[in-house]
């Protein structure tokens with residue numbers, strides 16, 4: 001492996017656009033999730049909490065649903081050349097396991113680890129290089145929420161006839177479905193495949209299921225990770241309290257929400273703009289939608305995507321869905 005890495009950075013993650021999005025988050029008092037993965041420090045904190053709380057790390061059965069979905073898609077793809085695009089790849093561990101299986105089919109694989117965080121993209125690249133030759137790996141930094149030319153970018157880099165296998169693992173909970181799904185659907189062409197995973201609410205009672213998984217968020221590691229955003233802006237922990245709650249979001253979905261409630265007034269200044277928080281004000285730091293298998297199928301169908309295979313963990317807390325264009 002060489003000592004340098006070439007990374008393509010989309011305009012959506014150019015400094016002036018990151019700045020615009022940060023100011024917008026503070027004005028709206030709703031933090032864009034991408035700011036929780038911005039720095040190396042935040043990336044390390046997220047990877048640490050993922051290690052402890054992610055069912056794919058500590059539940060063998062949950063890992064197995066991913067392996068089964070990987071085997072199923074490797075079986076279905078007939079083309080020898082395939083382009084795997086890991087959207088929000090994180091550390092890329094899941095993509096790397098998929099790439100390994102695809103490689104075993106004796107074809108050529110290309111991999112685009114794509115994430116808002118340069119640090120994550122580099123980690124995913126390194127993980128994948130065990131399987132994918134360096135010349136076939138194209139690390140790509142972009143904001144999926146604001147970049148609207150991704151399909152054209154992928155077409156310009158890869159042979160159009162090569163099928164895409166897009167992975168979207170653990171991403172849907174942190175986006176408003178009506179904002180991200182049209183973008184995701186626009187990347188899936190007739191011959192392409194989408195592997196999509198979602199955190200689920202277990203059991204038959206949706207509200208009780210969401211309540212059951214609350215401790216996966218309301219814990220010290222998650223608090224420490226989310227608070228880093230405010231601490232880096234100069235708002236210290238003692239200025240208020242981080243509280244977790246369950247609320248109704250769009251599409252009849254429920255979500256876990258983390259808000260910082262100010263118990264003392266604070267003011268910060270960024271680019272000459274002042275942001276005042278009075279006692280009693282709050283800022284939303286994070287949300288995570290919880291789906292059920294039926295809700296996933298219905299939400300994707302509304303965007304022209306058909307679920308043709310699904311693997312649900314025994315815990316019912318996570319599911320992987322194989323989708324194609326209808």
Ligand SMILES: C[S@@+](CC[C@H](N)C(=O)[O-])C[C@H]1O[C@@H](n2cnc3c(N)ncnc32)[C@H](O)[C@@H]1O
Pocket residue numbers: 033034037087088089090091092094114115116117120142143144145168169170171
């Ligand atoms: C919950 S993690 C999932 C990581 C990985 N797919 C997995 O399953 O382990 C969310 C990932 O999405 C990335 N992310 C968050 N907002 C994003 C955005 N707007 N555009 C692209 N990536 C984003 C984060 O940097 C992080 O790596």
